[in-house]
Every structure is written in C-alpha cells, then in structure tokens.
Amino acid sequence: MDERDLDAARSAALAVLSALDAAVVGEAAAKRILIAGLLTGGHVLVEALPGTGKTLLCRALAGALSGAFGRIQCTPDLLPADVTGGDVLTSDGRVEFRKGPVFSNVVLVDEINRTGPKTQAALLEAMQESAVTCGGKTYPLPDPLIVVATQNPVELEGTYPLPEAQLDRFAFRVSMGGLSEEEYRKILALTSGLPSDPGFKPVLSTDELGRLKKIIEAVPVSQAVLAYAVRIVMALDPARSPNPAVRDNVRFGVSIRAAQAMVRGARVAALLDARPAAGFEDVRSLAPFALPHRVSLSFAALAAGEKQSDVVNAVLNSVPAVEDV
DSSP states (O other): OOHHHHHHHHHHHHHHHHHHHHHSSSOHHHHHHHHHHHHHTOOEEEEOOTTSSHHHHHHHHHHHTTOOEEEEEOOTTOOHHHHHEEEEEOTTSOEEEEEOTTSSSEEEEETGGGSOHHHHHHHHHHHHHTEEEETTEEEEOOSSOEEEEEEOSSOOTTOOOOOHHHHTTOSEEEEOOOOOHHHHHHHHHHHSSOOOOOOOOOOOOHHHHHHHHHHHHTSOBOHHHHHHHHHHHHHTOTTTOOOHHHHHHEEEOOOHHHHHHHHHHHHHHHHHTTOSSBOHHHHHHHHHHHSGGGOEEOHHHHHTTOOHHHHHHHHHHHSOOSSOO
16 A cells, blocks of 8 residues: 555545544544544444534534535434435325435434334434335435434433344444533633534545545554454453453353454554554554443343443453464
C-alpha cells in the first residue's frame, strides 16, 4: 500500500473527526467509535441519557459526509413501515413505494428499546441486509449507511430490551455523557445565547468515503495481532476459558463478529494515530466497545450485580499480547 494513500486517508479521517469536534464538545471516545463504524461499515449502539448531544453528533457526521440524515423516534406504537417505508396508493391510482427514514446515509434511531420487537426486527434486518423488501421487491439502502441507535441505560419501564442476537448486529457500543467540569463550562459558554443553526460543512464525499474504506481494509494486521484477537474471543467462551470470571458469570461466548469488529476497528485506530499497521494496543483499545454488549451474563451474575464490562476487563488483563503463549 502506497504511503501517500495512507497519508491522504488519514487526512480525510481526521477532517471528519475535526468536523465532529467543531460540533460537539468532548465525547472523544464516541467520536472515534462513530468514525470506526463509518469506515468499517459497522453500526453503533449508543447508551446515553437525554440531552447528551447524540442527535447533534449524528447530524454533524451526516453533514461532514454531505449525506442524508434520517431520524427515527421510537415509540411503542411505531410500525415497521414507519421505519422502512411501504407501498402507498397515489392520487392517480398507482401503487408506489415510499421510502422510510432508514433510506439515509446516517440514521439516528432514538431509544430503540422503546419500540416493539417486530419493528426492532424490521430495522435490524434492514441494517444487516442493507436493503428493504416490500411487496416482493427489494430496495437497496444508500451506501454508505451507518445506523446509530440509542437507548437509555437507566430507564427500564416501558422498554423492550434487544435480544442477544440483535445486539450482535451492532459492531460497537459506546456511552456518552461523561463530560468533565471544563467541558461543561465550555458548552455553557458556547450555548448561553440564542440557538443558532450549526451550519455543517461537508469535508468528505460519498465517493471519497468508498475509496477511504478500501484503504482501511489494506492497513496491515500481523498474524500475531489476529491471534491475539482470537484468544480474547475464545477466553470469553465459558466452555473453554480458564478465567473464573467467565466460567462463573457468562452463559455463552461471543460470535466471530466480535473479533471482526475489533480487528476492523483496530485498523481505523492505527490510521487515526498515524501508525503503519494495527497492533496489539489497537485491538485492546477497541475491545471495550466491541465486546461487552455481546457478552450474555448468567441470571446469577445479573442478580449479583456483575457487569459485562468487568468480565471483558478481566479477560483483557489475563490474555497475553504475544504470538507464542
């Protein structure tokens, strides 16, 4: 891979990151994970309380790409057709397909756990297949497409938790809202006047993004680093793991998608940090975002207050980052 291609790709990715920085104060981890999802074709699940800037961040991402932004506000009475679209009868008697908000480049699905399982399944199927089927016809979704779904981590009343199989469709999960005192002061200083249009400016076209994705796929990952990702995933399997935190608390292991998300995200991390190849630390840095939401805890572990992130951290601390173990 040409070094000039790497430099150009890094500049483009950093330009998107700068656009997000200009729109939203703080939330460095969320911004990097959104970019990792965008550049690897993965969707992102965000756990956030209301008012944490998730809508603004998603709009900024869409604006940076000169792409279409769609928002779906989930409610218990939301229907699958409200998300994907459906056939409608026109004034002249024809039946035509009217596209839903999922036909966008950046889609914010607000409070995904507030809508019913049928609508959740329709949305997640569209995410997985990158297409919508209606009336026997298939309609491809735009490319690129990144779905950012949010859920409230505290409020449980009136919610429909996502099953493990559907959580696995999200490449990464990240939390928002952990701002410092300085970041709070900066937000207040910037927003104490009348609301104004943020005026997002495109920094990357969809064609340029397609080329950028191909460069990301070519970022080298050694066999040792791949083996490290595999060992982490295998260590989360209670049937094979030597770690008591896994054997005692986990019902079943994570899928191969977890390792794929870690390795793909590691390539993006290496690019953003100007490293020529993805290394052990890149994989480790992505693990807290690619693994915990895929870990299924036992009922006893849940009753005892165990957390998925604690199990993942225990595994990361026990799996050596070397080739020969």
